[in-house]
Amino acid sequence: MNIVLELYGLIAIGATALAITRTIPVHGLLYLVVSLLALACMFDELGAPFAAMLEIIVYAGAIIVLFVFVVMMINLGQPDQLREKGWFAGGAWIGPGVIAALLMGLLVYGTQRSTMAVGTAGTPIGPQQVGLTLYGPYILTVELSSFLLLAGLVSAYHIGRRIGGKS
Amino acid sequence: MLGIIRTIWMTFLHMFHRNETVQYPDVKPYLSPRYRGRIVLTRDPGGEERCVACNLCAAACPVDCISLQKGEREGRWYPEFFQINFSRCIFCGFCEEACPTYAIQLTPDFEMSEYVRQNLVYEKEDLLISGPGKVHDYSFYNVSGLKIPGKNKGEAENEAKPVDIHALMP
Amino acid sequence: MMSIIWPILVIVVTVFGVLGVAAVSTMLERRLLGVFQDRPGPNRVGPFGLFQVIADAMKMLFKQDWIPPFADKPVFLIAPIIGFLAVLLCFGVVPITPIWSVAGNLNVGLLFIFGMLGLGVYSVVLAGWSSNNKYALLGGMRAAAQMISYEVFMGLSVMGVVMAAGSFSIRDIVDAQTNCWFIIPQFLGAVIFFLAGVAETHRLPFDFPEGENEIGAGFHTEYSGMKFGMFYLAEYAGVALSSALVTTLYLGGWHGPLLPPFLWFAIKVFLLICFYILLRAALPRPRYDQLMSFGWKVLLPLSLLNILVTGAVVLLRAGV
Numbered sequence: 001m002n003i004v005l006e007l008y009g010l011i012a013i014g015a016t017a018l019a020i021t022r023t024i025p026v027h028g029l030l031y032l033v034v035s036l037l038a039l040a041c042m043f044d045e046l047g048a049p050f051a052a053m054l055e056i057i058v059y060a061g062a063i064i065v066l067f068v069f070v071v072m073m074i075n076l077g078q079p080d081q082l083r084e085k086g087w088f089a090g091g092a093w094i095g096p097g098v099i100a101a102l103l104m105g106l107l108v109y110g111t112q113r114s115t116m117a118v119g120t121a122g123t124p125i126g127p128q129q130v131g132l133t134l135y136g137p138y139i140l141t142v143e144l145s146s147f148l149l150l151a152g153l154v155s156a157y158h159i160g161r162r163i164g165g166k167s
Numbered sequence: 168m169l170g171i172i173r174t175i176w177m178t179f180l181h182m183f184h185r186n187e188t189v190q191y192p193d194v195k196p197y198l199s200p201r202y203r204g205r206i207v208l209t210r211d212p213g214g215e216e217r218c219v220a221c222n223l224c225a226a227a228c229p230v231d232c233i234s235l236q237k238g239e240r241e242g243r244w245y246p247e248f249f250q251i252n253f254s255r256c257i258f259c260g261f262c263e264e265a266c267p268t269y270a271i272q273l274t275p276d277f278e279m280s281e282y283v284r285q286n287l288v289y290e291k292e293d294l295l296i297s298g299p300g301k302v303h304d305y306s307f308y309n310v311s312g313l314k315i316p317g318k319n320k321g322e323a324e325n326e327a328k329p330v331d332i333h334a335l336m337p
Numbered sequence: 338m339m340s341i342i343w344p345i346l347v348i349v350v351t352v353f354g355v356l357g358v359a360a361v362s363t364m365l366e367r368r369l370l371g372v373f374q375d376r377p378g379p380n381r382v383g384p385f386g387l388f389q390v391i392a393d394a395m396k397m398l399f400k401q402d403w404i405p406p407f408a409d410k411p412v413f414l415i416a417p418i419i420g421f422l423a424v425l426l427c428f429g430v431v432p433i434t435p436i437w438s439v440a441g442n443l444n445v446g447l448l449f450i451f452g453m454l455g456l457g458v459y460s461v462v463l464a465g466w467s468s469n470n471k472y473a474l475l476g477g478m479r480a481a482a483q484m485i486s487y488e489v490f491m492g493l494s495v496m497g498v499v500m501a502a503g504s505f506s507i508r509d510i511v512d513a514q515t516n517c518w519f520i521i522p523q524f525l526g527a528v529i530f531f532l533a534g535v536a537e538t539h540r541l542p543f544d545f546p547e548g549e550n551e552i553g554a555g556f557h558t559e560y561s562g563m564k565f566g567m568f569y570l571a572e573y574a575g576v577a578l579s580s581a582l583v584t585t586l587y588l589g590g591w592h593g594p595l596l597p598p599f600l601w602f603a604i605k606v607f608l609l610i611c612f613y614i615l616l617r618a619a620l621p622r623p624r625y626d627q628l629m630s631f632g633w634k635v636l637l638p639l640s641l642l643n644i645l646v647t648g649a650v651v652l653l654r655a656g657v
Contacts, residue, residue: 024409026409026412026463026466026467027411027412030412030459030463033456033459040452049443049444049445050445050448050505052445053445053448053449053451053452054448056452056453056455056456057448057451057452057455057492060452060455060456061451061452061454061455061456061458061485061488062455062485062488065455065458065459065462065481065485066481066485068459068462068463068466068481069462069478069481069482072462072465072466072474072477072478072481073478124444126444126445127444127445127448127505128503128504171620174619174620175615175616175619175620177619178373178615178618178619179373179615179619181372181373181374181375182372182373184375185375186375186376186377187375187376188375188376188377190377
C-alpha cells in the first residue's frame with residue numbers, strides 16, 4: 001500500500017548519507033535539500049500537506065539557502081576538501097556513529113511503545129485545522145517561539161547596528 | 168513615488184508616438200547633394216581628367232589615405248595612379264576643399280562595404296566618373312595660363328595677353 | 338479511460354502553453370520596448386517579425402553549449418533545470434479556468450507556489466557558485482539575498498487575501514472574488530505583491546542578480562547555448578507566472594462579464610505582462626542597498642499593517 005512512502009524514505013536516507021560524506025560543502029547541502037524534499041513528500045503522503053509545504057518553504061527555501069550563501073561567502077577551496085577527506089579516515093566515525101545508533105534505538109523503542117495513531121489514516125489535515133490546533137491547545141508554544149523570534153530579531157538588530165555614529 | 172508613476176505614465180504615452188525609425192534597406196533616406204560619401208574623380212566638360220596631380224588632396228588628408236603619382240602628357244599633368252584607401256578614409260571632405268581644380272568630389276553614396284578589406288583600396292579606374300560632378304562647366308586648363316596644345320598663353324578665359332617685356336610702349 | 342487521458346492532456350497542454358507564452362513574450366517584450374521607445378523593434382522575420390521567436394529558438398539550440406573547465410560540472414548542469422522546473426511546477430496549481438487546471442484545487446496551493454519559488458532561488462545561487470567566476474558569484478549572492486527577502490514580503494502581502502478568502506487554495510480564492518475583486522479591498526497588498534513579484538523574477542528595474550553594467554551578466558555570465566536559453570525561458574515563464582498569480586489572487590482570475598473565462602484570464606495576464614515590460618522601459622535600476630532597505634523598511638511594515646487591518650476587518654465582519 002505504501003510503497004511510495006517507503007520510496008521517499010529510502011531517498012531521504014540515501015540523500016542524508018550522501019550529504020554527510022560529500023567533501024564539497026555545497027554538494028553536501030544540495031543532498032540535504034533533496035533529503036528535506038523527500039521528507040516533505042513523506043509528510044504530504046501521510047496526510048499533512050501544510051507541514052510538507054512549510055518544510056519546503058522554511059527549510060529548503062530559506063535555511064539551506066542561507067547555508068549555501070555562507071558557504072559561498074567563505075570561499076572554501078582545495079585545502080579544505082583535503083582536510084575533510086582526512087576526517088573520514090579511521091576513528092573519526094566512532095563517536096558520532098555510537099551517538100546516532102543510541103538515538104536510533106531510542107526512536108525505535110519510542111515508536112514501538114507509542115499508542116498514538118500513525119498517519120495514513122486517510123483524511124488529510126488542512127491548514128485550517130493546523131491553525132486551530134496551534135492557536136488552541138498549543139497557544140503557549142506559539143507564544144514561546146514568538147519570544148524566541150523576538151529575541152533573535154533584537155540580537156540581529158544589535159549585531160547589525162552601525163558602529164561609530166554617522167548613520 | 169509620484170515621480171516614478173509619472174515616468175511610467177509618460178513612457179506609456181510614447182506608445183502613441185510616431186516611429187522615428189527609417190526602414191533603411193527598404194526606404195532609403197534622402198541624402199543632400201553635398202553629403203560627404205564615396206569620393207570620385209571628375210572630368211572636365213571636354214571629357215579629360217580634371218586632376219592635375221598637385222598632391223594637395225594627399226597633403227590635406229588627415230588620415231593619409233590618398234596616394235598618387237604625377238605623370239605628364241603633352242604639357243598636361245595627370246595622375247599616373249591615384250589610390251584612395253577607403254578603409255582609412257574618414258569622409259571629412261578636406262580633399263574636396265583642397266582641390267584647386269574641382270577634380271576630387273564627395274558624393275551622396277555610402278553603401279560601399281566589401282567582404283575583403285583589400286577591395287576597399289580604390290584605384291583610379293574605380294574613382295573616375297565620366298561626368299563633371301557637381302561643377303558642370305569648369306575646366307582648369309580653360310582658365311589657367313598654362314600653355315597646352317591647342318591653347319597658347321593668353322588665350323584662356325579672362326586672361327590678358329602676355330606682356331612683352333622687351334617692348335617700350337605702355 | 339477518460340479519467341487518465343484528461344489529466345495528462347491538461348498537463349501536456351499547460352506545459353507547452355507556458356513554454357509558448359514564455360517564448361512569445363520574449364518577442365512581445367522586444368516589440369513593446371520598441372513601441373515605447375518610438376521604434377518598430379524586430380520586424381524582419383516573417384509577418385510582423387513573428388517568426389523571430391522561431392529564429393531565436395533555433396539560434397539557442399544550435400549554439401555551442403560550452404561548459405567552462407573551471408566550473409563545478411554537475412551543479413553547473415542542474416542549476417538552469419532547477420529554475421525552469423520550479424517555475425513550471427508553480428503553474429500546476431494556478432487555475433486557469435473553472436475546468437482547466439492541473440491541481441488548482443490543492444488545499445495548500447499558495448504555499449506550494451511559495452515553496453517552489455523558494456527552490457527557484459537555488460537555480461540562481463547555484464549557477465553563480467558553480468560558474469567559479471567572481472561576477473557570477475556576486476550575482477548569485479545578490480540573488481540569494483534579494484529573493485529570500487522579497488519572498489517574505491510576497492508571502493506576507495498575500496496573507497491578506499488568504500484571510501479574506503479563508504483558504505490557501507487558489508481556486509477558493511478565485512471563487513471568493515466573484516462579486517468583488519480583491520484588488521479593491523487589498524490594494525496595498527496587491528501593490529506589494531506585484532513589487533515583490535518583480536524582485537522575485539529579478540526583472541528590471543530589480544534585476545540586480547544580472548546587473549549588466551556592474552557585474553557582467555551576473556549569475557549566467559558563463560552560460561551559453563540552451564542552458565542560457567533555459568534561464569531565459571525561466572525568466573519569461575516567471576513573468577507569466579507572476580502575472581497569472583496577480584490575476585488569480587487580486588484581479589478575479591477568470592471572472593468577468595460576457596467573454597468566456599479563458600479569454601478573461603488571458604486578457605488580464607497579457608495586460609500584466611505588458612505592464613511588466615512597461616516597467617522595464619520606464620524605470621532605471623536603483624542601487625542594491627536601496628532595494629534592500631526599501632524592502633525591509635517600507636514593504637515589511639506596510640505588509641504587516643495590511644495583515645493587521647485585514648485581520649481586524651475580517652473579525653469585525655464575522656461579528657466576534
